[in-house]
Amino acid sequence: MRKRLSRSFFDRSVHEVAPDLIGVTLLVAGVGGRIVEVEAYHQTDPAAHSYRGETERNAVMFGPPGYVYVYRSYGIHWCMNFVCEPKGSAAAVLIRAIVPTEGLPLMRRRRGLSEARLLCSGPGRLCEALRVTAMHNGLALDAPPFALLARSQPVEIVAGIRIGITKAADRPWRYGEKSSRFLSKPFPVNPPASGS
DNA sequence: TGCCCGATTAACT
């Protein structure tokens, strides 16, 4: 049995926690898979929901680490974050993609798709597959229905700029498993020594 | 109060 992450795992800089989450298995009511893509956000970051202070929506971000912040994106989708750093930092990691491994039939039914690669490759997609909604906002990560299982294998991690934002768009706070086929978008590769 | 924009996605041309 792999080690379960405790809430103290998240009581560190969001820039340490974010890459450490790559390779961790995320389960919601037993359904989920291995995290392959995340993004870090911080109160001092103009792109973060917490940048302009606490509101009803982002209140969980201002609370203690190790809790789930779920918000509605574009009025349609749900997106899931893990709160990091000591209470008040208002920092969180957006979970952007996982490799679906547990509960595949359920995820396929919820998504109306058969292709595994598209089940959880994107923050809105994975919330639909894991059926994460506003009812999960504010719940602790070390208690049911959540389970976080430590890496069982080393992973090769790459960083890049975040996706879908316009403010502070140049900060390289997106982290992912190198060359994973389950990323929401591939990370840019270094240009070959010669070629187009 | 009204308007614009956004940590997205799928279905278009």
Added chain:
DNA sequence: GTTAATCGGGCAA
């Protein structure tokens, strides 16, 4: 490549 779906936050009036 573009666009619709749909709603909370932020800001101007």
